[in-house]
Amino acid sequence: MLTMNAPLTRRHALAAIAVSTGSLLTACKKSEEPVPGKSGDSQAAAGATIKVGEFASLTGKEATFGQSSHKGTLLAIEELNAAGGVLGRKFELITEDTQSKQGESASVVRKLVSRDKCIAILGEVASGRSMEAAPICQNAKVPMISPSSTNPKVTEVGDFVFRVCFIDPFQGTVMALFAKNTLKAKNVAVLTDAAAPYSVGLATFFKEKFIADGGKISVEQKFSSGDKDFKAQLTAIKAANPEAIFAPCYYTEAGLIAQQARQLGINLPIFGGDGWEAPELLTIGGKAMDGTFYSTHYSPEDKAEMVQTFVKKFKARWNNEVPDAMAALGYDSALVLADAIKRAGTTDGPKLRDALAVTKDFVGVTGKTTLDAKRNATKPAVIIEVKDGKFVYKETVNP
Ligand code: PHE
Numbered sequence: 001m002l003t004m005n006a007p008l009t010r011r012h013a014l015a016a017i018a019v020s021t022g023s024l025l026t027a028c029k030k031s032e033e034p035v036p037g038k039s040g041d042s043q044a045a046a047g048a049t050i051k052v053g054e055f056a057s058l059t060g061k062e063a064t065f066g067q068s069s070h071k072g073t074l075l076a077i078e079e080l081n082a083a084g085g086v087l088g089r090k091f092e093l094i095t096e097d098t099q100s101k102q103g104e105s106a107s108v109v110r111k112l113v114s115r116d117k118c119i120a121i122l123g124e125v126a127s128g129r130s131m132e133a134a135p136i137c138q139n140a141k142v143p144m145i146s147p148s149s150t151n152p153k154v155t156e157v158g159d160f161v162f163r164v165c166f167i168d169p170f171q172g173t174v175m176a177l178f179a180k181n182t183l184k185a186k187n188v189a190v191l192t193d194a195a196a197p198y199s200v201g202l203a204t205f206f207k208e209k210f211i212a213d214g215g216k217i218s219v220e221q222k223f224s225s226g227d228k229d230f231k232a233q234l235t236a237i238k239a240a241n242p243e244a245i246f247a248p249c250y251y252t253e254a255g256l257i258a259q260q261a262r263q264l265g266i267n268l269p270i271f272g273g274d275g276w277e278a279p280e281l282l283t284i285g286g287k288a289m290d291g292t293f294y295s296t297h298y299s300p301e302d303k304a305e306m307v308q309t310f311v312k313k314f315k316a317r318w319n320n321e322v323p324d325a326m327a328a329l330g331y332d333s334a335l336v337l338a339d340a341i342k343r344a345g346t347t348d349g350p351k352l353r354d355a356l357a358v359t360k361d362f363v364g365v366t367g368k369t370t371l372d373a374k375r376n377a378t379k380p381a382v383i384i385e386v387k388d389g390k391f392v393y394k395e396t397v398n399p
Contacts, residue, residue: 049092050085050347052077052337053112055123055133060100061226061252064278065125065326069147070095071318072330073122078317080334086342094118098129109133113140119347120145122333125326126250127151127198134161141349143356145337147329148297150274151201155375160353162375164333165297165366166399168198171273172205174295174381174397179244180213183269183293187218189242191233191257193249195225202248202273218242223253230257234264244268250275254292255284262288269293277325282389289386297325298366299382299393310365325366325382332364 054073056066077093085091094116096108105124112118113136121137121144124130130149137144138158146154146163150171155161179185188210193199207217219240221233234257237245245268247257254276261270269291276294285292300311300322310331314323323331339362341347344355362369367379383394 048089050087050089050341051092051094051116051118052334053109053116053118053121053123054093054095055098055105055108055112055121055129056095057100057125057129058095058097060098062100062126062250062278064251064280064324065148066097066100068278068324068326069123069125069330071321072314072323072327072332073147073334075314075317075327076331076334076338079313080338086338087345087347091338098124100126102128102132105129105132106136109136109144113137113142118142119341119349120337120352122147122330122337124149126196127154127201128196130154130163131157131197134158137161141353143337143340143349143353145333145356147333148274148326149198151197152374152376153197153201159357159375160349162356162371164336164364164369164377165329166379166381167376168202168273169205170378170399171295171381172202172207173209174383175246175248175271175273176206176209176213176215177397178271178293178295178383179210179246180215183244183271185215185243185269187216187240187242189218189237189240189245190220191230191237191245191247191249192220192222193225193253194222196249196275198275199249202275203246206246206248223249225250225253227253228256230260231264234261234266237261238264238266242268245270246272248273248275251278251281252284254294255281255286255289258285258288258292267291274325277384279324282386282391287389290388292386293383293394295381295383295397297379297382298328299384299396300324301393302382306363307365328365332366332369335364336362336369 056070058066077091081090098104125148127149130146134157138160144161148165150168152167190203192203254272258270271293274296277296340355344351359371369377378399381397385392385394
């Protein structure tokens, strides 16, 4: 499913961890439907690699999400392998591209589970794509860990679906408090991507908290992922005279929204959630991004030793690139999986699931991961301000 110009292909991922040709060939045995509980069994032979599937948006509209997440995940897998792997076996990461497109997640994850017999699946970043693949993992009893999908519905799919990040009721609360206390706004306009479950969810949680605290939503406007012209919505927003605009969408649209808002003479603070996190936010939005803010999961400016060591290793591995939140969460998702395999003493699906479910105080780059009864993590959020064309760390908000 990968195109030739994808900077990181499945082949690269495999070559990078130097698996033997033999194990690659055995990965190609065909079976049409996932067999519950059987996926790990065929791999249990001593010395066989532990196959972990990854699905990520390596190309398309949210390409930086998948690229970043993949680089973090692969770094963790390489480090685990360099340290000898787990249960005396090395990891083999099989990565598939979802192309940021609806429908692709289900098809590539079906392949990772049925054909490649992966014992666990890591991904996706975008909530909608995680929700699309989760039922496949659930039915096959193959644990899935989303590094960074924040919509509550992702893990509600079933008891084989986990995540290592906070969820949007928290993120919505963080940004509602930010609007009230830092922006001192009493009237906020909301601009939602009606086609992205992430956006719809985060808008809802933001509104609930903002209104409960006495704020008013002056106007609400909607668009659809992939739209390029937001002038009609922004004109309606301008007419409602808000003090700030909350746009919980992904970075491509966020950049265009800020740019068109400034063109219409709207110089209000615009703010969003973690979906804004990408270097492209600045290339797309340019100068218009000054005076915008968003919440995310981590900052590379964090002085904690664990974070600084990770930043150094990541830059050394990936051409001096500074890791963003998706990279950090991708890294942590692989480490949490390895820890659970070690505790389970097996890669058998249901047993691995049980070990994952009791993950407690696992120390990673994005803080401690403890999975609750709903298979979600509770972690601090970070607020970033765009100032003079740069991302500037503003504050950390604890749960
Ligand atoms: N939380 C977003 C979602 O659920 C994805 C995301 C995570 C984007 C982290 C950027 C950084 O869709």
